[in-house]
Amino acid sequence: MKTLTLTGFDISAPALIEASAGTGKTWTITALYILLVLEKRLRPEEILVVTYTRAATAELRDRIRKRLGDTLELYLSGREPVDDLERVLLSPGRVDPEMAPRLLTRALYAFDNAAVFTIHGFCQRALQENAFESGSLFESEMTADQSALVQRVCDDFWRARIMPEKGPFLEWLVAGGMTPEKLAVPFEGHFQNLGLQVIPETADPDLSGPIEARDALLPRVAAMWQAQRGPIIQQLCQAKLNQTSYKQERVEAAARRLDDQLSAGVLEQGGACLSLFTTTKIESARKKDSILPDHPFFELCRQLQEAALLLEEACRNKLIHYQAALGQWLREELARRKQALNLRCYDDLLLDLHLALEAASGERLASALRERYRAALIDEFQDTDPLQWQIFARLAGLAPADATSGAACPPPFDEPYTGKCSSSPDCPNSSRPSLGPLFDAADAVSGAASYPLFLIGDPKQAIYSFRGADIHAYxxxxxxxxRDRRWTLDINRRSSDALVRGINTLFSGEDPFLSAEIAYHDVSSGRSPHQQLLQNGIALEQPLRFWVHQREDQGRPLDTASARTAAIGATVAEIARLLAGGCEIIGKDDRRRPLQPGDIAVLVKAHYQADRVQQALGALGIPSVQHGSATIFESAEAHDLVRILRAAAEPGQGALVREALLTGLIGFSAEELFELGHNDVAWETWLMRFRELHQAALTGGVMALAAHLLDECGVRQQVLAHAGGERRLTNILHCLELLHQAEREHGAGLEASIVWLERRITGEQQDETALLRLETDEHAVVISTIYASKGLEYPVVFLPFAWDAPSARNGRILFHDDHGRMVLDLGSDKRESDHKQRARAEQDAEAARLLYVAVTRAQFLCYLAWGGVNGAYGSPLRRLLHGSRFRDSKAFAAASDQELVDDIAALAGRSAGEGSSAIAVQLMPQDVSPPEYRAGTDAAAVFACRRLTSAVPGDWRISSFSAIAGAGDRQMQFRDHDALLPTAGGSAFSTAGKEQLRTETGVTIFDFPRGAEAGTCLHELFETLDFSRIEADAMKESCLASLQRNGYDERWLPAVSRMLNEVTAAPLIVSEPGFSLSALAPGSWLTEMEFYLPLRRLSGARLREVFHGLLDPLRHGDFAEVLAALNLQETRGMLQGFIDMVFEYNGRYYIVDWKSNHLGDRREAYGQRQLKHAMVQHAYILQYHLYALALDRLLRLRLPGYDYETHFGGAIYVFLRGVARHDPECGIYRDRPPLEFIRRANLELLADMAAPAI
Known part of the structure; x- marks a missing residue:
């Protein structure tokens, strides 16, 4: 392959440029862009540049714009050229020096119109701008996730095609755990892959024969077993058979299993329960010279098992038939439904453009695109797929239209499939072409085009097959x-000379990438020799370093768990040593700086490995961040958040709340949860918190819930108090942000948000917004998957799991045939032999490319762990380091650690060249005591975001009545649903007692269950009641609805209804004897009124000063003693709370609070003396004084001419179980805080507000 040089390079014809890692792919793209602008005089909108991510698109735009500016400056300043491009531009005869500045200026002015797109952005624009030629609608709704539509199509297929089967086949499916989702698993990622060939092509098998054979034998076996069970077992136990299988206990267990199935007239899959009783099994267990049992039952069992196995095989073939049918149905039905909905996913854009180019009018569309884009540069082309390549081939005139094969719409489910479109003649799918012989068409016209199409990529870095990339398309x-238009870049500007020599040597063996078409070409280092990594002032040598695992038992493979632990230990110890060992980096400006954690990357294959590495680094105090391709929905925080949201959605369900408390976000241990179950007040506090989360979600959506959860529920403090807290908090915030986005787009409530999150946790399709984010921008060791590291570079790289062999994905057999077409084998005769080997070979080839990507991330130093680990024989490193020395995994495991070291040492010798060896090898360090890590400072500090350096007041917070009354740490105020008296059986966890009460007859409201959940039920009743419609039927409906919502039996309806009648008819206002709640006019009350009061200073001492001299022992009991014992630290901020009800009557405003406290089983227990005791004990007296203060402030702001004495009526606490309509003193506590309290509290406790002075 020729080395690319810009001198003499023809930019008028197609070219493929292989850009090995670090050789300047982006630089080459920008150079070609400049040549197209200056030589071809093209405008930015005429040069198509395509890449694969939005981030890469933004970077390319910036780099091209900068290069245009730099080149313009070259011509205007007359300076000397600094690189190959500038030397070419200034060479005589290449570019008109007078026109160049004008062309560059024009390009810069027009660059906002530059055609730099993602592949999907290009396809979308091509379809929209050529709607008539492409037959595309002008506007379609775009979606990044079609999983819901796919699920509906699968469900419909299951209902229409699978469910009618019934009988043995459906029983076999259910027994195997088959579902609509699992039926579609083989097609994941290929739902609309027109080029996918599914094998075998089987007809729908007839099960009648196998079913009849089994059903004919089953009654005979059952009858003989029932008649002669004892002699049959006796023969087996007395015969001289292998006791491993025919020990008496095993025979008797098998007999019991046979009893169960024969008595039910069924057999498990394959008749496995018959095995011990078949002549085949008995003969295989026969001891030498022994006499076999000769009961005819054994031969019958053999025949029945064979019939059962034949039926199972027929069922398996029927499943394959239906899976193949589902694959075709998915492809066609998805297209049909999306067209009906005017909906597109991103992959549809490629498919639609391909189909438009392959249609009869496709050449007209291709010509329009060639006229619009007169040149094209395709970045990262190794990640292309058949559709993309076919599109660009048509754009460049390399492939003729191929509309010879059609795929008709599938028929309705109740009609047989004929291959013809079952819909109208103008159905858009009636002649949708498949890809056909995709590659042959392109090969047939090789070199026929002259369109400037530049394909830039590196096949050695093609690692994204799981995303649909196809190296065979490249x-x-x-x-x-x-061949004459294929070029390579051979100067690595990323890595040091020694490291480049080491990598060249590592991949110098025969067929390193397991493909004759993907070769490794040696590269040279273009990095300045002054740029290097020093340790104690000396350049580090042998930068490609291998650690070989040490095994105690030579000749036996080391288990992967032990290997993983050893590799992580050695890695973090070496990182600590490098950071503490005087290492320095000399950069491009020749300035030295200390090696920082951010200069080091640990590359892994799986996210659980990243978690383990991060934990180990955290134990040493070394900062680290994870950077990978995992989605947020794979995190533990997403799973925890679902549990919390479920509890917030149903805060009355104690089991859900307890499950939420055990999550890592809230952090209860089992012991703490047990103790909470015996503390009614604490349990009630937590239930109130979840009720408030519920209310926040109802009124303010997910973000309001998030604010309460993070700060006022203590989740932020909880997660940050532990190692890895930044990572976990980042995950929580990311997940909540995505929930909020989904809520805005779809108008979802809390229940819909839970469903949305649960579906994504199960692994359905995501877009890049779900990728995990970095938890910090600070300097930290980067822990990344190899997939996510592609395109990045780090001074030091560790590969602690380089020995880890690739594993099969989804268990499916997916490979390419001899023509490069993708084949999915669902169960052909060659599935487990030839085709499985082909699939494994492709997987091994990608693993080799993945290793290449990993080692080429390093600039100066790269560590790889290797050794005789279980499964390491399948790693690509085995071939690179040991060639064909080991014939199989047993021979590899038998080799000693020293033999493995010797092989690598020999390779190191070949890497020496004219200098020292570039490769080092040693046994893996064990039990190393790493040096203490101390964060250093970077003398050459880079630009960073400014940090807040001023002090943040630590005493500013949101307080509440609950926090004040309990003087606790958590300041969240939730809707006040009763703190409880500790009475017998009153535990919120005492569900058994509750169930017993529910089943009793003749119950009263005194018998109604106690606890927070009961309080929630009664509070909801009054919260939703329409007091202006106090009618018997309406109240009964309200009572029943509240009971059902909270899980209470309907037998409680009479007792709760009677209580409601008493409360709504009771005289609440002493001065208004004719008033009851039933007299309220519509709009004269508010429920659950939330307030925030600005606090100047609040403490126990200040509260005592405000109340001094204002408490009446006859009315307030010994509340002064409660205040004296209140240990509340001084705080400021906001006082937040909820008032159960505020109503207006005759110009006066009243506060109502519902209390479901159980004070006794008779009305005498709810007299004024008992109520006063409860009001004091639970500090309700403080509560209504604060409520009065809040309502006073509101009325001052909202009510013209407001006067406290005139307009404030007082506070009414209604103890629901004790109210009697004919006794105004029973169950009702009334008080009106004096004006002096309001005056003092405003002056001493509250911050100023814009309102008239009192």
């Missing part, structure tokens, strides 16, 4: 372009 493009 290879087809390379063949189509032709």
């Amino acid at each position: 290879l087809a493009a390379a063949r189509a372009i032709g």
